[in-house]
Amino acid sequence: MIQVPFGTAEWQSIAPFSLVAIGGMIALLWAVFAEERPGTTSVMWMSQAGLAAGLVATIALLGSEKASFGGTFALDGVSLLANLVFLLSASMTLFMAQGHLESMGVRAREFYPLVLFATAGMMIMGAARDLVILFLGIEVMSLAAYVLAGIHRRDPGSTEAALKYFVLGAFATCFLLYGIAAFYGATGATSYDGIRAGLASAPRAALIGGVALLVVALGFKAAIVPFQAWTPDVYQGAPTAVTALMSVGVKAAAFVGITRLFLDGLGPLHQDWQRIFWVLAVLTMTVGNVFALVQGNVKRMLAYSSIAHAGYLLAGVAVGTSRAGGAVLLYLFTYAFMTLGAFGVLIALGTGEKPNDDLDDLRGLADRRPLLAGAMTIFLLSLTGIPPLAGFVGKFYVVESAVNAGWFWLAILLVLNSAIAAYYYLAVIVAMWMRDPIGDEPAWESRPYLAAALLAATVGTVLVGLFPSGTLDFARHAFASIVR
Amino acid sequence: MDESSLALPISAVLCAVVVAVMVGASWVLGKRSPNRAKGAVFEAGNRAVGEVKSHRFPVKFYLTAILFIVFDVEVVFMYPWAVVFRRLGWFGLAEMAAFVLVLAVGLAYVWKVGALEWD
Amino acid sequence: MIYAALFYAIALFTVAGAFGVAFSENVVYSAFSLMATLLGAAGLYVFLGADFLAAVQLLVYVGGILVLTLFAIMLTHQISDVEVSNRAVGRWPALGLVGFVGIAMATALVRAPWKVSGEVVAKAAGEGTTYGIGDAFLGPFLLPFELASIVLLTALVGAIVLSRKEIRD
Numbered sequence: 130m131i132q133v134p135f136g137t138a139e140w141q142s143i144a145p146f147s148l149v150a151i152g153g154m155i156a157l158l159w160a161v162f163a164e165e166r167p168g169t170t171s172v173m174w175m176s177q178a179g180l181a182a183g184l185v186a187t188i189a190l191l192g193s194e195k196a197s198f199g200g201t202f203a204l205d206g207v208s209l210l211a212n213l214v215f216l217l218s219a220s221m222t223l224f225m226a227q228g229h230l231e232s233m234g235v236r237a238r239e240f241y242p243l244v245l246f247a248t249a250g251m252m253i254m255g256a257a258r259d260l261v262i263l264f265l266g267i268e269v270m271s272l273a274a275y276v277l278a279g280i281h282r283r284d285p286g287s288t289e290a291a292l293k294y295f296v297l298g299a300f301a302t303c304f305l306l307y308g309i310a311a312f313y314g315a316t317g318a319t320s321y322d323g324i325r326a327g328l329a330s331a332p333r334a335a336l337i338g339g340v341a342l343l344v345v346a347l348g349f350k351a352a353i354v355p356f357q358a359w360t361p362d363v364y365q366g367a368p369t370a371v372t373a374l375m376s377v378g379v380k381a382a383a384f385v386g387i388t389r390l391f392l393d394g395l396g397p398l399h400q401d402w403q404r405i406f407w408v409l410a411v412l413t414m415t416v417g418n419v420f421a422l423v424q425g426n427v428k429r430m431l432a433y434s435s436i437a438h439a440g441y442l443l444a445g446v447a448v449g450t451s452r453a454g455g456a457v458l459l460y461l462f463t464y465a466f467m468t469l470g471a472f473g474v475l476i477a478l479g480t481g482e483k484p485n486d487d488l489d490d491l492r493g494l495a496d497r498r499p500l501l502a503g504a505m506t507i508f509l510l511s512l513t514g515i516p517p518l519a520g521f522v523g524k525f526y527v528v529e530s531a532v533n534a535g536w537f538w539l540a541i542l543l544v545l546n547s548a549i550a551a552y553y554y555l556a557v558i559v560a561m562w563m564r565d566p567i568g569d570e571p572a573w574e575s576r577p578y579l580a581a582a583l584l585a586a587t588v589g590t591v592l593v594g595l596f597p598s599g600t601l602d603f604a605r606h607a608f609a610s611i612v613r
Numbered sequence: 614m615d616e617s618s619l620a621l622p623i624s625a626v627l628c629a630v631v632v633a634v635m636v637g638a639s640w641v642l643g644k645r646s647p648n649r650a651k652g653a654v655f656e657a658g659n660r661a662v663g664e665v666k667s668h669r670f671p672v673k674f675y676l677t678a679i680l681f682i683v684f685d686v687e688v689v690f691m692y693p694w695a696v697v698f699r700r701l702g703w704f705g706l707a708e709m710a711a712f713v714l715v716l717a718v719g720l721a722y723v724w725k726v727g728a729l730e731w732d
Numbered sequence: 733m734i735y736a737a738l739f740y741a742i743a744l745f746t747v748a749g750a751f752g753v754a755f756s757e758n759v760v761y762s763a764f765s766l767m768a769t770l771l772g773a774a775g776l777y778v779f780l781g782a783d784f785l786a787a788v789q790l791l792v793y794v795g796g797i798l799v800l801t802l803f804a805i806m807l808t809h810q811i812s813d814v815e816v817s818n819r820a821v822g823r824w825p826a827l828g829l830v831g832f833v834g835i836a837m838a839t840a841l842v843r844a845p846w847k848v849s850g851e852v853v854a855k856a857a858g859e860g861t862t863y864g865i866g867d868a869f870l871g872p873f874l875l876p877f878e879l880a881s882i883v884l885l886t887a888l889v890g891a892i893v894l895s896r897k898e899i900r901d
Contacts, residue, residue: 135874143875154885157722158718158722161725162725198872199872239892243890243893253879259876262879266879268883269882269886272886272887273886273890315844332844332846335840338837622735622738669807670807670809672807672895674803674806675800675807675895678796678803679800681796683887683888685792685795689788689791690880692784693784693865696862696863697870705870708869715882715884716881718885719884719885719888726896728892
């Protein structure tokens with residue numbers, strides 16, 4: 130009989146994502162087996178129940194720090210905080226999608242279980258301390274995301290988005306596998322502990338090659354320049370609720386994966402990857418902001434803005450200290466609220482026939498729908514980084530950790546980029562409050578769940594901005610145990 | 614090098630020779646006359662309806678192939694488990710049961726949705 | 733000596749298949765060349781002592797994925813005469829870039845002093861790798877084994893959602 134390593138630590142570490150995945154499976158079966166065709170609302174609530182189960186497990190485990198599965202799957206502050214971000218983005222996506230999909234004519238009730246599977250994949254990525262587990266997490270998340278991007282089958286934009294995302298994503302997965310193979314060959318292990326142990330005696334060329342390949346693969350998922358070309362088309366073509374999930378959840382998962390891999394697994398190689406990330410971070414911020422300046426469509430502009438935010442996050446990763454890691458995690462938390470909110474507003478503007486997400490469609494919104502315009506203003510100001518909102522807090526701590534570690538130029542460039550970004554965010558605010566509306570008022574529908582989600586996002590944005598220290602301390606403490 | 618290790622090279626060479634002869638002979642000896650009928654769309658006996666865009670290849674073939682692959686991969690995971698499951702005991706059974714259960718959910722879904730119906 | 737000849741033959745077969753995939757004008761010829769490449773890869777796995785993997789390669793890749801590829805080609809064949817409007821950088825710069833990267837990677841791979849894991853090879857020669865993989869699934873790779881089932885489920889649901897008839901209700 131083989132000695133089996135499966136004890137309490139293992140059950141606890143897999144509980145959050147397993148509950149979400151099981152919830153997804155139950156919701157899937159419910160969607161097809163209930164006696165009459167169940168309305169989508171009931172499937173949505175079942176899916177929310179799955180997410181709630183994951184949330185309960187995560188909160189119950191807060192404070193634990195255990196290694197499980199031989200150190201290949203972590204249960205620590207980072208994975209738990211990341212889980213909170215993923216669960217938040219999934220839950221809000223489900224609320225925002227309700228009603229929005231029906232009005233577009235999307236009948237697929239599998240949308241909700243697929244979001245849960247994607248979330249399970251994200252949670253796996255957040256806790257993976259082994260390249261194979263990271264790969265599997267990426268695959269679960271990505272497969273669900275590809276399908277979700279194309280779920281509006283009648284819309285050619287959605288199909289195009291799914292196709293582009295899939296083809297390029299599969300290509301990126303190839304790079305990931307080559308990188309894993311390079312590291313396995315060089316160090317004899319795929320687990321982060323094993324890689325660290327084998328780094329000293331590993332052939333340098335293989336390590337550099339492996340690092341490059343992994344940067345390409347994970348950079349694609351996180352939409353970092355020069356791997357960001359797919360982002361604007363995919364974000365714009367996919368249904369806006371899916372875009373919200375991709376922009377927040379997938380990006381956050383990619384960044385937590387990158388952070389764990391490079392700060393923990395490849396920590397001893399930091400001389401090599403820090404400079405790469407520095408350059409990529411600056412490029413990403415700049416390209417994202419510059420391209421966002423010229424967009425006439427708000428959804429596409431938000432896509433470029435999310436690229437820019439990926440640049441700010443990557444700057445935090447480049448710094449590489451545990452202070453910076455904590456800042457990155459906090460930034461992800463704040464970024465979730467404001468981005469979900471911004472996309473939520475775009476969903477609220479759409480009707481069955483038209484998405485109404487051009488800049489011209491937002492003109493004069495303050496006259497017609499003042500609450501919506503107010504919420505959007507809060508989200509946009511937060512994205513710009515104006516205190517006392519959440520976005521400012523996230524950026525501040527990233528800049529602070531960069532300065533603390535001596536990376537002055539990075540900090541300066543980050544602040545300059547934020548200033549450039551202010552132009553296009555403020556352009557939307559100006560259009561909403563100070564311009565007259567064009568055309569007739571569209572026939573907006575009443576969507577209570579969406580309204581609730583927007584309220585939650587607004588409250589979150591304001592509260593996290595005013596009281597960040599709890600989360601920040603938790604995040605920093607969580608990272609201290611990882612960065613060695 | 615003993616005799617048993619020569620088996621693989623010999624069978625490989627023989628296979629290659631047989632296949633080369635079969636294909637090569639038909640290539641050399643056969644006449645090649647491309648005509649419009651051969652280049653047309655394959656339609657299992659029916660003449661392809663004129664404008665190709667108006668008649669689409671049924672997607673159920675593709676769906677069947679995808680279902681086959683997913684369950685084939687499941688079986689592939691079962692092979693290594695099957696050769697060692699005796700020494701894994703109850704835990705091995707539980708582990709495989711979890712794996713199969715997840716895919717059974719998938720099967721139930723596929724069945725109920727009607728993807729297993731041919732028309 | 734014979735093994736070396738056999739290896740080169742299989743390697744040539746594989747690479748020839750790969751060239752066929754990339755350079756054939758007809759998509760169906762590409763698919764069949766892909767079959768040659770995958771068969772060659774199975775042969776190379778046998779050379780590396782990975783017997784189980786060679787069998788899986790034949791079962792899943794040649795027996796499943798290739799069939800899938802052919803169906804996908806038949807579903808989309810009418811697009812082969814579509815003009816590709818995105819020229820990107822063109823062929824010669826692409827050749828230069830690919831050549832450079834290829835040579836760099838090949839040099840790194842060949843010159844790197846890779847570790848050789850003696851006991852793995854010996855064990856494989858003894859009882860076959862299938863036992864080793866089975867043991868691994870209950871030991872260090874327990875979690876990936878279970879996660880694979882979720883990947884398969886997601887793929888299944890996704891395939892159905894994207895390709896079934898539209899629901900009308």
